[in-house]
Every structure is written in C-alpha cells, then in structure tokens.
Amino acid sequence: MRDKKEKMLKPFGAYWTIKLFIGLHLLLLTSSAAYAHSVYLFAWAEGDTIYTESYFGDDKKVNDGLIIVFDPSGKEILRGKTNEMGEFSFKIPQKTDMRIVLESSMGHGAEYIFKVDEFSDTVENTEEKPEIMEPNGSSSSVQDMDTKQIRVMIEEILDSRLKPIARDLAMLQQKRGPGLTEIIGGIGYIFGIMGIVLYFKARKK
Amino acid sequence: MHISEGILAAPVLVSGASLTAAGTVIGLKKMDYDRIPQVAILSAAFFVASLVHIPIGPSSVHLILNGLVGLFLGWVAFPAILVGLTLQALLFQYGGFTSLGVNSLNMALPAVICFLLFSGGVKSQKPELSAIASFMCGFCAVFLGSLMVAVSLYTSGEHFLTVAKLVVIAHLPVMLIEGLITMFCVRFIKKVKPEILEVVYER
Numbered sequence: 001m002r003d004k005k006e007k008m009l010k011p012f013g014a015y016w017t018i019k020l021f022i023g024l025h026l027l028l029l030t031s032s033a034a035y036a037h038s039v040y041l042f043a044w045a046e047g048d049t050i051y052t053e054s055y056f057g058d059d060k061k062v063n064d065g066l067i068i069v070f071d072p073s074g075k076e077i078l079r080g081k082t083n084e085m086g087e088f089s090f091k092i093p094q095k096t097d098m099r100i101v102l103e104s105s106m107g108h109g110a111e112y113i114f115k116v117d118e119f120s121d122t123v124e125n126t127e128e129k130p131e132i133m134e135p136n137g138s139s140s141s142v143q144d145m146d147t148k149q150i151r152v153m154i155e156e157i158l159d160s161r162l163k164p165i166a167r168d169l170a171m172l173q174q175k176r177g178p179g180l181t182e183i184i185g186g187i188g189y190i191f192g193i194m195g196i197v198l199y200f201k202a203r204k205k
Numbered sequence: 206m207h208i209s210e211g212i213l214a215a216p217v218l219v220s221g222a223s224l225t226a227a228g229t230v231i232g233l234k235k236m237d238y239d240r241i242p243q244v245a246i247l248s249a250a251f252f253v254a255s256l257v258h259i260p261i262g263p264s265s266v267h268l269i270l271n272g273l274v275g276l277f278l279g280w281v282a283f284p285a286i287l288v289g290l291t292l293q294a295l296l297f298q299y300g301g302f303t304s305l306g307v308n309s310l311n312m313a314l315p316a317v318i319c320f321l322l323f324s325g326g327v328k329s330q331k332p333e334l335s336a337i338a339s340f341m342c343g344f345c346a347v348f349l350g351s352l353m354v355a356v357s358l359y360t361s362g363e364h365f366l367t368v369a370k371l372v373v374i375a376h377l378p379v380m381l382i383e384g385l386i387t388m389f390c391v392r393f394i395k396k397v398k399p400e401i402l403e404v405v406y407e408r
Contacts, residue, residue, distance in 0.1 A: 178256065178296060178297040182296040182297060183253060183256065183296075185296060186249075186252050186253075186292040186293070186295075186296050186297075187249045187252065187253065189292055190245050190248050190249045190252060190288060190289070190292065191245055191249070193245070193288060194241055194242060194244070194245035197241050198238070198241050198242075201238045201241065202238070
C-alpha cells in the first residue's frame with residue numbers, strides 16, 4: 001500500500017516525501033507498536049530547508065518538543081525545539097539520508113527517515129550551467145543569468161504554492177490509529193455475524 | 206501481539222492456519238444456540254481490547270483479553286478470537302491476512318489451555334481460590350500467548366531467547382492488568398449472574 005501511495009505522490013515531484021520509520025514494524029510483531037504513540041511528526045523539503053511539524057493525536061500541536069536529526073550512521077547532526085505551532089525547520093547541512101526524531105513529554109516520540117533521493121533537486125539545478133550556447137561570450141553570460149534567475153524564481157513560486165499541498169499529503173500519509181467508524185463498524189460486524197449464525201442454527205432446530 | 210505479514214516462514218503460516226482451522230471446528234461444534242450472543246459479546250470485547258494501549262513498559266502494548274475469552278468460552282474461544290482478529294486485520298490493519306491463522310492460534314490456544322487449567326479453580330466456592338485461579342487465568346493466557354509469539358518468530362529464523370525476552374517483558378504489565386481484569390470480571394459475574402459461569406462449566 002505504501003508503494004502505491006509513493007507512486008501516486010511521484011507526480012508532485014521527487015520534491016519531498018517522508019517515509020515512516022518502518023524499523024519498528026520489522027523489529028517485532030505489533031504493527032500497532034509503530035503508531036501506538038499518539039504523537040505524529042511529518043516533514044517535507046523545500047529547496048535546501050526541511051520543515052517539520054509535530055502534533056498529538058488530538059491535533060494539538062507539540063509545543064517545545066525536542067527535535068533531533070541524525071545521519072545514517074546514527075551521529076547527531078543537529079537539534080532544536082518546536083515552536084508553539086509545533087513547527088521546526090532547518091537548513092540541510094549535508095545531503096544524506098536523515099532520521100528525524102521527535103521527543104516530547106512523557107516518553108512520547110515519533111521519528112521519520114528522510115531519504116536523500118527524495119530531496120528537491122533545486123540546489124543543484126540552480127548551479128547547473130544552462131545548455132544554451134551562444135557564439136558571443138557576453139550575450140551568453142546575460143542569457144545565463146536570466147535563465148538562472150528565472151529558474152530560481154519559478155522554484156520559489158512553486159515552493160510557496162506547493163507547500164500546503166505537500167503538507168496535506170504528508171499528513172495524509174501518516175498512519176493514524178483506527179477511528180470511531182472502524183471500531184463501531186467492527187462491533188457491528190460481530191453482531192451481524194452473530195445474527196447470521198443464530199439464523200442458521202435456528203433453522204436447523 | 207499481532208505478527209505482521211511477510212515476517213513468518215510459509216510452513217509456520219500453513220501449520221498455524223491449519224491448527225486454527227481445527228480449533229475453530231471444535232469450537233463451532235461446542236457452540237450451543239443459547240451461547241451464541243455470549244460468544245459475540247466476548248468476541249466484540251476482544252476486538253475492542255486491542256485498542257486499549259498500555260503506556261507502561263519498554264514498548265507500547267495493548268490489552269488482549271484472551272484469558273477472559275477462554276475462561277467464559279472454552280474451545281469456543283477459537284471462533285470468537287478468529288472473528289475478532291479478522292476484523293482487526295480488516296479494519297485496523299493489525300497483523301495481516303496471511304498471518305491470521307498463526308495469530309489466532311497464538312491467542313486462542315493459550316485461552317483454551319488456561320480454561321482447561323484454571324476452570325476448576327475459578328468455579329470453586331472459596332472466594333480466595335476463585336480469585337487466584339481467575340487472576341492466573343488472565344495472567345497465564347497472555348504469558349503463554351507471548352511465548353507462542355516468540356516460538357513462531359523463532360521457527361521463522363529469529364533468535365529465540367532474544368525475541369522471547371523482548372515479547373514477554375513487553376507484555377508483563379499486560380499480564381498483570383489482564384489478571385486483575387479477569388479476577389474482577391469473575392467476581393462481578395459471580396455476584397450478578399452466577400449462572401453464566403455454571404452454564405459454561407456444565408459442559
């Protein structure tokens with residue numbers, strides 16, 4: 001199912017994407033253990049900045065939660081506190097996979113793995129030489145500047161426009177605990193099955 | 206204690222499924238017309254119990270209530286737990302469909318074993334003995350369940366002692382809580398509707 005979701009998200013870019021830290025799933029049995037804690041963390045990249053937002057299961061923002069970012073070898077890259085909106089952002093110090101860990105009060109925590117190939121390629125693109133070749137040197141550099149500037153501008157506009165979409169998708173991607181519908185539905189199913197069994201047993205009598 | 210899909214080896218899955226099928230058949234044969242609503246209620250309780258997370262211990266674990274289900278249902282615990290786990294897999298994405306057989310076996314067999322071990326004590330007229338037996342029933346059902354989870358993981362290649370320690374320690378608080386829940390349930394039922402217990406043990 002996760003793969004499917006990722007494929008669906010691809011059209012929006014190798015722009016951002018967060019992967020749920022599935023280590024816990026693999027570690028043991030309880031698939032529930034991974035999302036049992038009612039704290040959620042999601043993150044997305046914009047240019048060379050990663051934005052994170054943290055909230056509790058009841059949509060309350062995590063104020064003053066500690067965010068620690070680790071590199072793949074487990075070394076701490078940086079740490080910081082979320083503001084009262086549960087937000088925290090940081091510049092990418094180096095382009096590697098990252099594990100973002102949230103520690104809020106009372107042992108609640110959430111963590112995510114950020115894959116390097118899911119970063120936006122904005123940073124490299126702006127430094128790339130445009131492929132337009134002009135015989136005249138001076139006009140080439142003007143063209144060069146223009147293309148670069150346009151590119152940066154477009155990136156900026158796209159970033160600001162896509163930010164809410166990226167945010168919503170990141171939120172949708174989170175696994176939340178089962179809702180009231182599922183719980184009541186399940187109980188309903190059980191009593192429905194009971195009715196069917198009773199019906200057939202009654203007919204036999 | 207749901208084992209997810211793609212973790213267990215095929216032989217473990219198949220044998221788990223076939224043993225669960227056998228247990229379910231026995232359970233269905235033993236299920237009388239009058240007791241079907243009771244089975245449904247306990248199945249629903251089992252279904253919902255998995256949502257009650259216990260925030261103590263090294264990892265977050267949830268209630269199972271297989272001891273309670275076993276105590277009141279005996280062999281019928283198999284179909285009741287199978288239905289509960291199926292719906293949990295379907296609606297909560299707990300566990301998975303291929304591992305459904307193993308998961309049901311891991312929860313239902315301890316329930317039946319505890320029923321056979323402790324039912325004599327539970328129906329005792331002495332309140333202390335009854336209380337101890339019902340506590341043990343709730344406690345041991347989870348304990349045996351976690352051992353069985355460890356065994357299923359072991360037969361699929363994990364290191365037994367490591368896994369067993371992890372699972373059993375993680376579920377220690379659950380064992381205690383379920384022991385107490387079972388104890389209070391039995392005491393309550395004995396006061397309010399003692400015939401429920403009598404009916405179960407007549408057969």
